[in-house]
Amino acid sequence: MSELTKLKEQYQTYLQANLNLDMTRGKPSSEQLDLSMALLNDVSAEDFGKGAKDYRNYSVPALLSGLPEMRRLFADVLDVDADQIVVGGNSSLNLMYDAVVRAILHPLPGDVLPWGKSNKVKFLCPVPGYDRHFNICQSLEIEMINVPMIGSGPDMDMVEELVANDPLIKGMWCVPKYSNPTGETYSDETVSRLSKMRTAAPDFRIFWDNAYAVHHLTSKHDKLANIFAACKKYGTTDRVFMFASTSKITFAGGGVSVFVSSYKNVVWFTKQMANQTIGYDKINQLRHINFLKNAEGLHQLMDKHAAILSPKFNEVDAVLTRELGKDSQYATWNKPNGGYFISFDTQPGCAAKIVKMAADAGVKLTKAGATFPYGKDPYDSNIRIAPSLPSVAEIKQAMEVLSVVTKIVTLEA
Amino acid sequence: MSELTKLKEQYQTYLQANLNLDMTRGKPSSEQLDLSMALLNDVSAEDFGKGAKDYRNYSVPALLSGLPEMRRLFADVLDVDADQIVVGGNSSLNLMYDAVVRAILHPLPGDVLPWGKSNKVKFLCPVPGYDRHFNICQSLEIEMINVPMIGSGPDMDMVEELVANDPLIKGMWCVPKYSNPTGETYSDETVSRLSKMRTAAPDFRIFWDNAYAVHHLTSKHDKLANIFAACKKYGTTDRVFMFASTSKITFAGGGVSVFVSSYKNVVWFTKQMANQTIGYDKINQLRHINFLKNAEGLHQLMDKHAAILSPKFNEVDAVLTRELGKDSQYATWNKPNGGYFISFDTQPGCAAKIVKMAADAGVKLTKAGATFPYGKDPYDSNIRIAPSLPSVAEIKQAMEVLSVVTKIVTLEA
Numbered sequence: 001m002s003e004l005t006k007l008k009e010q011y012q013t014y015l016q017a018n019l020n021l022d023m024t025r026g027k028p029s030s031e032q033l034d035l036s037m038a039l040l041n042d043v044s045a046e047d048f049g050k051g052a053k054d055y056r057n058y059s060v061p062a063l064l065s066g067l068p069e070m071r072r073l074f075a076d077v078l079d080v081d082a083d084q085i086v087v088g089g090n091s092s093l094n095l096m097y098d099a100v101v102r103a104i105l106h107p108l109p110g111d112v113l114p115w116g117k118s119n120k121v122k123f124l125c126p127v128p129g130y131d132r133h134f135n136i137c138q139s140l141e142i143e144m145i146n147v148p149m150i151g152s153g154p155d156m157d158m159v160e161e162l163v164a165n166d167p168l169i170k171g172m173w174c175v176p177k178y179s180n181p182t183g184e185t186y187s188d189e190t191v192s193r194l195s196k197m198r199t200a201a202p203d204f205r206i207f208w209d210n211a212y213a214v215h216h217l218t219s220k221h222d223k224l225a226n227i228f229a230a231c232k233k234y235g236t237t238d239r240v241f242m243f244a245s246t247s248k249i250t251f252a253g254g255g256v257s258v259f260v261s262s263y264k265n266v267v268w269f270t271k272q273m274a275n276q277t278i279g280y281d282k283i284n285q286l287r288h289i290n291f292l293k294n295a296e297g298l299h300q301l302m303d304k305h306a307a308i309l310s311p312k313f314n315e316v317d318a319v320l321t322r323e324l325g326k327d328s329q330y331a332t333w334n335k336p337n338g339g340y341f342i343s344f345d346t347q348p349g350c351a352a353k354i355v356k357m358a359a360d361a362g363v364k365l366t367k368a369g370a371t372f373p374y375g376k377d378p379y380d381s382n383i384r385i386a387p388s389l390p391s392v393a394e395i396k397q398a399m400e401v402l403s404v405v406t407k408i409v410t411l412e413a
Numbered sequence: 414m415s416e417l418t419k420l421k422e423q424y425q426t427y428l429q430a431n432l433n434l435d436m437t438r439g440k441p442s443s444e445q446l447d448l449s450m451a452l453l454n455d456v457s458a459e460d461f462g463k464g465a466k467d468y469r470n471y472s473v474p475a476l477l478s479g480l481p482e483m484r485r486l487f488a489d490v491l492d493v494d495a496d497q498i499v500v501g502g503n504s505s506l507n508l509m510y511d512a513v514v515r516a517i518l519h520p521l522p523g524d525v526l527p528w529g530k531s532n533k534v535k536f537l538c539p540v541p542g543y544d545r546h547f548n549i550c551q552s553l554e555i556e557m558i559n560v561p562m563i564g565s566g567p568d569m570d571m572v573e574e575l576v577a578n579d580p581l582i583k584g585m586w587c588v589p590k591y592s593n594p595t596g597e598t599y600s601d602e603t604v605s606r607l608s609k610m611r612t613a614a615p616d617f618r619i620f621w622d623n624a625y626a627v628h629h630l631t632s633k634h635d636k637l638a639n640i641f642a643a644c645k646k647y648g649t650t651d652r653v654f655m656f657a658s659t660s661k662i663t664f665a666g667g668g669v670s671v672f673v674s675s676y677k678n679v680v681w682f683t684k685q686m687a688n689q690t691i692g693y694d695k696i697n698q699l700r701h702i703n704f705l706k707n708a709e710g711l712h713q714l715m716d717k718h719a720a721i722l723s724p725k726f727n728e729v730d731a732v733l734t735r736e737l738g739k740d741s742q743y744a745t746w747n748k749p750n751g752g753y754f755i756s757f758d759t760q761p762g763c764a765a766k767i768v769k770m771a772a773d774a775g776v777k778l779t780k781a782g783a784t785f786p787y788g789k790d791p792y793d794s795n796i797r798i799a800p801s802l803p804s805v806a807e808i809k810q811a812m813e814v815l816s817v818v819t820k821i822v823t824l825e826a
Contacts, residue, residue: 093689
């Protein structure tokens with residue numbers, strides 16, 4: 001019996017096993033969410049502050065950017081000044097979307113016209129990347145230009161060339177640490193070149209989605225250079241919009257998000273925010289302050305997340321190595337030091353078929369192409385594996401299915 | 414000694430009394446916020462739902478518009494269908510702002526071009542009205558046209574004439590019940606005419622800010638006709654965006670907001686919302702469901718608010734009547750059946766001076782002009798009184814000061 005025939009028989013048994021495994025999104029597991037149950041404890045009446053600043057009430061202008069303790073905590077964790085921090089609601093994606101919309105409607109510091117008055121707006125999109133970033137651009141008719149990730153972040157030769165010559169390139173998405181999905185962390189040189197490069201657009205902004213700033217998986221912690229410090233050195237302090245949140249620290253659906261930027265950008269951001277809202281939920285900020293306490297408390301919590309997550313990431317790697325081989329002819333994948341994803345690259349032209357066959361066998365993976373703008377992977381080869389939600393046993397099953405279908409599709413190609 | 418001299422002596426004593434009273438905003442008092450402390454009780458683990466729908470986690474598409482129980486509760490309270498409801502975060506203002514921005518960037522059902530592609534966008538603004546509505550327009554360069562409130566809502570002859578002839582009029586702000594600040598509730602005829610009127614713009618929308626839908630002050634409850642039912646009758650079902658929230662029901666800074674509209678508009682609204690956020694805070698929705706339970710529970714809570722608020726409103730009226738006289742030559746004011754404000758109208762040209770003199774004596778009132786677009790009251794006569802936050806004793810002092818300065822300014826004019 002040929003290898004392919006054997007594999008197809010194996011696939012038949014999977015089809016009959018009625019699997020139902022969802023590895024589509026980077027969601028924390030229930031076990032991780034349980035780590036933050038103390039967040040739900042009663043908040044005591046003494047904590048609210050008095051009179052005009054009562055946190056239960058509408059906000060006051062002094063608290064529009066967030067509770068001082070919350071700004072302090074994020075500042076410590078992200079190594080920035082507290083006055084660079086604007087605290088949002090439960091979603092950093094929402095802050096990113098709103099930042100893009102604001103730049104479309106209101107001139108950024110550095111230019112007199114809003115992006116919306118430009119003939120066209122383009123963004124650089126390191127690929128593979130995060131689908132929800134790309135959705136924001138697509139929904140707002142921003143043209144996306146792929147830039148490959150090369151292990152140290154995006155291909156900086158290409159980035160420099162593009163932004164220097166095209167004034168319509170107004171922005172760039174970056175997940176600089178434990179990148180979604182490649183897991184790589186931008187090198188010091190990449191951070192430095194991003195800060196230093198000349199841009200044809202005076203209102204160019206880097207959307208620095210620091211989603212995995214403290215999300216280590218092992219004791220080996222990647223170090224990301226401080227881009228604000230680098231920008232200061234090169235006189236480009238208004239270039240960066242940083243975003244972060246507690247979504248993968250406390251509750252994914254009930255956390256606290258932040259926008260971090262230069263003084264001028266913070267003024268610009270909060271001016272429009274003041275027309276949009278009287279203030280975000282201060283009670284939830286208070287809960288987070290009480291629960292996390294300080295940067296040290298937050299890092300201790302992240303260690304507990306790592307203890308839950310790392311066996312899952314190890315299992316992905318172990319099964320794939322066992323089934324597909326080390327230095328596999330079928331696919332390559334990374335073993336990240338942090339973040340939420342493993343990036344799995346098949347032979348060109350195979351990813352969509354693999355995802356389809358896996359889905360037919362009850363293993364739902366992120367849609368092939370989702371890691372590229374417009375959902376179009378030019379090589380049809382990248383698959384994002386999200387090991388956080390399923391159990392180790394489920395991951396074992398799912399990776400066995402993935403291995404078998406990868407071999408079938410590759411051999412048939 | 415002349416009347417004016419006596420009044421000025423009295424004012425001198427106020428100046429020396431070091432008062433510090435803030436009646437600028439419609440904020441609930443601590444006593445009102447205390448009514449909802451049970452909202453902060455532990456939420457039990459069983460409430461979260463399991464697996465993919467775990468409310469602590471990121472949302473799933475089925476929950477993007479809110480938890481079913483939350484939508485049901487608002488539907489019952491607002492007399493609409495649950496599938497007309499989209500639950501937001503802690504701020505209905507935020508939903509309004511986002512709705513305007515979306516209409517600027519994305520064509521509404523009924524037209525092929527977004528408002529932003531129009532030469533200009535205009536909104537009708539019933540006056541006096543809510544300053545934060547006007548801020549949204551001003552910040553987004555929407556021209557505002559004043560329409561007087563006439564006791565039964567806005568002057569409908571003027572509204573009909575304007576919207577029928579000017580296709581650039583794309584929207585209209587309405588606080589239809591216990592209006593901010595006049596306290597009036599739109600008559601059935603007004604609601605009917607708003608539903609029926611011909612609009613030159615096919616993508617005209619009424620922003621129906623139902624902020625005080627259940628916020629009665631006395632046992633006499635104003636009845637507001639159901640505008641969705643009226644629109645259905647006249648085939649204008651896509652005309653209305655309704656907004657509401659629990660801001661003045663539970664916690665002003667930590668409540669739950671809703672957008673309510675036709676099926677087509679809800680699809681339009683949530684399509685863009687899905688690019689903006691994975692979902693609003695579901696834990697806070699759960700808290701509200703557990704605490705309020707149902708429409709009946711919510712109405713019982715509102716009775717408790719009324720019991721706290723009505724003595725304050727009565728005190729305003731009592732002091733003003735005593736000091737300025739019934740059918741006063743100095744000013745007129747209303748005695749609303751609900752809402753958060755009393756609208757105080759001075760002789761023309763007096764309001765700004767009165768507010769200034771009161772502030773100098775430590776009584777902060779809403780800035781004169783704030784109830785009009787661009788902060789410009791054409792008659793300089795409207796002052797919004799917000800009695801909710803101070804105590805009855807403080808209101809007594811503040812209204813005595815207001816009475817004295819009103820008399821001084823009027824007599825000097």
